[in-house]
Amino acid sequence: xxxxxxxxxxxxxxxxxxxxxxxxxxxxxxxxxxxxxxxxxxxxxxxxxxxxxxxxxxxxxxxxxxxxxxxxxxxxxxxxxxxxxxxxxxxxxxxxxxxxxxxxxxxxxxxxxxxxxxxxxxxxxxxxxxxxxxxxxxxxxxxx
Amino acid sequence: xxxxxxxxxxxxxxxxxxxxxxxxxxxxxxxxxxxxxxxxxxxxxxxxxxxxxxxxxxxxxxxxxxxxxxxxxxxxxxxxxxxxxxxxxxxxxxxxxxxxxxxxxxxxxxxxxxxxxxxxxxxxxxxxxxxxxxxxxxxxxxxx
DNA sequence: CGCTTTGGTTGTATAGTACAACTGGATAGA
DNA sequence: TCTATCCAGTTGTACTATACAACCAAAGCG
Numbered sequence: 001x002x003x004x005x006x007x008x009x010x011x012x013x014x015x016x017x018x019x020x021x022x023x024x025x026x027x028x029x030x031x032x033x034x035x036x037x038x039x040x041x042x043x044x045x046x047x048x049x050x051x052x053x054x055x056x057x058x059x060x061x062x063x064x065x066x067x068x069x070x071x072x073x074x075x076x077x078x079x080x081x082x083x084x085x086x087x088x089x090x091x092x093x094x095x096x097x098x099x100x101x102x103x104x105x106x107x108x109x110x111x112x113x114x115x116x117x118x119x120x121x122x123x124x125x126x127x128x129x130x131x132x133x134x135x136x137x138x139x140x141x142x143x144x
Numbered sequence: 145x146x147x148x149x150x151x152x153x154x155x156x157x158x159x160x161x162x163x164x165x166x167x168x169x170x171x172x173x174x175x176x177x178x179x180x181x182x183x184x185x186x187x188x189x190x191x192x193x194x195x196x197x198x199x200x201x202x203x204x205x206x207x208x209x210x211x212x213x214x215x216x217x218x219x220x221x222x223x224x225x226x227x228x229x230x231x232x233x234x235x236x237x238x239x240x241x242x243x244x245x246x247x248x249x250x251x252x253x254x255x256x257x258x259x260x261x262x263x264x265x266x267x268x269x270x271x272x273x274x275x276x277x278x279x280x281x282x283x284x285x286x287x288x
Numbered sequence: 289c290g291c292t293t294t295g296g297t298t299g300t301a302t303a304g305t306a307c308a309a310c311t312g313g314a315t316a317g318a
Numbered sequence: 319t320c321t322a323t324c325c326a327g328t329t330g331t332a333c334t335a336t337a338c339a340a341c342c343a344a345a346g347c348g
Contacts, residue, residue: 089313235295
């Protein structure tokens with residue numbers, strides 16, 4: 001059993017290496033939706049609509065970055081804005097049908113890729129890995 | 145116990161969310177070394193020197209990207225090139241003392257951040273999380 | 289020796305991103 | 319109620335990371 005410090009170093013190194021490859025891997029896997037577009041759309045689907053500010057906070061992005069990304073996704077017809085009647089400043093973002101369609105398609109290819117990569121993992125390990133990731137990200141969310 | 149498909153979806157979602165935040169998190173944590181610079185230097189340290197081509201392959205980057213990154217790191221005095229006497233085409237890259245120093249310092253702040261984030265994990269969970277990440281990345285390395 | 293492969297650089301174009309300045313709506317304290 | 323402040327979002331600007339293609343030089347092979 002490795003020591004705490006070794007495990008920490010491994011976790012740090014492997015998570016970082018993964019992050020470094022993720023953008024390129026996404027570009028290969030689904031050229032029609034970049035990693036950032038994919039995550040924004042997925043969040044919109046998950047939350048059933050949200051504000052640009054929420055996206056920026058969740059993904060540690062500047063609001064101007066989100067503004068431009070959303071503008072691009074709107075031009076593509078993937079999202080639409082609905083001004084919140086209770087607060088005229090707020091634009092609640094929603095997936096359009098087209099957005100849902102392209103997101104579902106991309107999510108499907110990602111799922112296949114992950115299934116392949118994790119094909120020889122047994123169910124218990126998968127469940128435990130998933131719970132570790134949830135726990136890890138939950139702690140990041142409260143701090144950052 | 146969740147089903148296999150649920151675990152896969154969670155893993156996919158959480159890894160992706162992590163990747164999306166990693167760049168910004170790195171920029172906040174250590175402004176003096178971007179995520180990509182950090183990973184390249186760390187790989188150099190790990191491997192005790194390697195070729196630009198190896199870096200490109202490992203991180204799914206174009207060789208021109210690596211070429212420019214290395215040129216920048218060389219200007220900063222963090223890496224040096226030593227032409228391989230057995231093959232005049234090859235430039236073996238090495239950390240300089242300055243590169244080692246800055247990398248160690250950045251690695252230390254990262255280690256602290258990860259320690260904090262994982263403070264309430266017990267040793268067994270850490271070890272298991274680390275081994276899962278190793279296993280996951282190993283499978284990615286053979287394919288991509 | 290010429291052809292192909294390999295490692296690397298440079299030209300060029302684009303996407304992603306941040307920061308600062310701004311606009312317009314909301315809100316709270318005088 | 320007026321004004322100062324805050325909040326959501328956009329736009330101007332600049333820079334970094336990145337890819338792709340064209341290129342160069344050395345190596346290896348027939």
